[in-house]
Amino acid sequence: MIELRQFRQFVAVAEELSFRRAAERLHMAQPPLTASIRKLETELGTTLLERTNRVERLTPAGRVFLEEARRALAQAERAIRDARRAGEGLIGSLRLTFVASSAHSLLPQLIRSFRARHAEVALDLQEASTAQQVQALQMDRADLGLVVLPLADPHGLTVVPLVRDSLVVALPGGHHLARRRKVALAELSREPWIRFPARYGPGLHSRITAACAAAGFVPQVVQEALQMETIVGLVAAGLGVAVVSPAAADRERHDIGFRPLVGPGTPIGYDIALAYPRATPVVEAFVALARSAAADRPK
Amino acid sequence: MIELRQFRQFVAVAEELSFRRAAERLHMAQPPLTASIRKLETELGTTLLERTNRVERLTPAGRVFLEEARRALAQAERAIRDARRAGEGLIGSLRLTFVASSAHSLLPQLIRSFRARHAEVALDLQEASTAQQVQALQMDRADLGLVVLPLADPHGLTVVPLVRDSLVVALPGGHHLARRRKVALAELSREPWIRFPARYGPGLHSRITAACAAAGFVPQVVQEALQMETIVGLVAAGLGVAVVSPAAADRERHDIGFRPLVGPGTPIGYDIALAYPRATPVVEAFVALARSAAADRPK
């Protein structure tokens, strides 16, 4: 059976047109090279070199073989290189799902730094609720999910908590609660609420609703809005208060204030985590990157 | 260094998803196969298979490597196959030159039968005088030439005589020489001649001129013509006689006759031969074919 070694050896001889120089290039002695080429010719059933006392030229078969052998060597190289790069997560694809609430702060940052280092990984991004993501991950329709904890059924999934966001309440300027350093959830029981619709980020939505129920009230929602900008605007206009992720606090202005929201004593928070069914190199690379990004991030 | 054997082994394992079955397919025992794949993974610096107790699936790197390895194997196969076929003269190219006088009888027949057996050989046909061909062959501008003997300077060329054509003289119907079985060249000394122009087949042209000189006369050329049809027509019309190759005798009609031309006793002939500087497989195949075609051919 003909091996790549013989390809490499023949290419060297063909390019040098000298057994001696080719042997040098291959870091081997000349006699075994001669023998190897001879064996190759026998196996091919044709002569590749026109020999006199020295190598004169290639035969037509030699010219054909040289060209095709070079291609084969290049393709073998490519196979090896690509496998290595795939092993390092440098090429391949990543089907990443994410909760809507991460789309405005955490996700863009992660995507940017991942793209910078793994430009050749094809990213397939898909927004989905945490429950949908768990299903997708378990059914091999996604590789990695950015979810809100806790997971109802984390069976077969590795879960890596990334950041704990404490919720904040957005208050209109001059609101009586705005004088406080922090606001208890129960204090919002009689305030008019502005919320994201439930279908947009059901995980976070239901967490808040559950927390309110635990505090003994049902939020009085006077308005729903999809865009963070809209919500902030409505709050600033005095229509009501809004419980939002701290990412929204970037939009601090004179006519709106953000205050930490606390439950019975402790901040009301929600954990964002990465979940995946199998640790492929690409997944591991992304997780490692996300971990360090999360560590850098001020709580 | 990674070898094709490892490619083949991995492809087998990846396709069977079982070391045992793959080993069977490869006609080897399972333990060395396991060891070989392990070594491959070490050399690649990445794992290719997800193993539990058995082979579960390919890793992303494994999928990449499988695809690229298949391509590499296919390319290696192609290299081997093409080298073999080139060695048998089944692929490649042939730069064939030929004298104009062969273009109407011998050449087409050779080309046809060569093409039938060597369809994938690229034929590069070029008409040239014998002297030009000799030069082209010696300067590696042609691989094989169909020439008229003798060669002035056959240095470095192998010459294979193919056929000896005896010249014939074409006579108008009713011409006084038409009653003869054969005609001596000297008898044409006072006849009006119709000839090919000298630039069209100088080899044969000069042979005839030389033969006339040896017979003590210079042909009285009343008309030159390029096409065999034209010459035959002019002879039939009684304008003169023409010395032509016997291939023209196919055009025998009631108003024209063809008679063998003899010198002092012997037929005046000319030898057509193949000449080549190097015996490549394609050249050898063509020469072998031409020899057997010439042998079959009635003199």
Add this chain to the structure above:
DNA sequence: ATCATGCGATACCCTGTTCGTATCGTGAGT
């Protein structure tokens, strides 16, 4: 729960191949 089955991993040995060293034969250039 226990046991049988099947698969891959490990341990060990052997054979064939491949490479290195030494040397020879032979054309080409001086």
Add this chain to the structure above:
DNA sequence: ACTCACGATACGAACAGGGTATCGCATGAT
């Protein structure tokens, strides 16, 4: 004619690849 350079040949040593026997372990059946 002689020398030089190159490829071919001969032979020995090291190694890698493959074979056999066996183990550990997960899965599925009883």
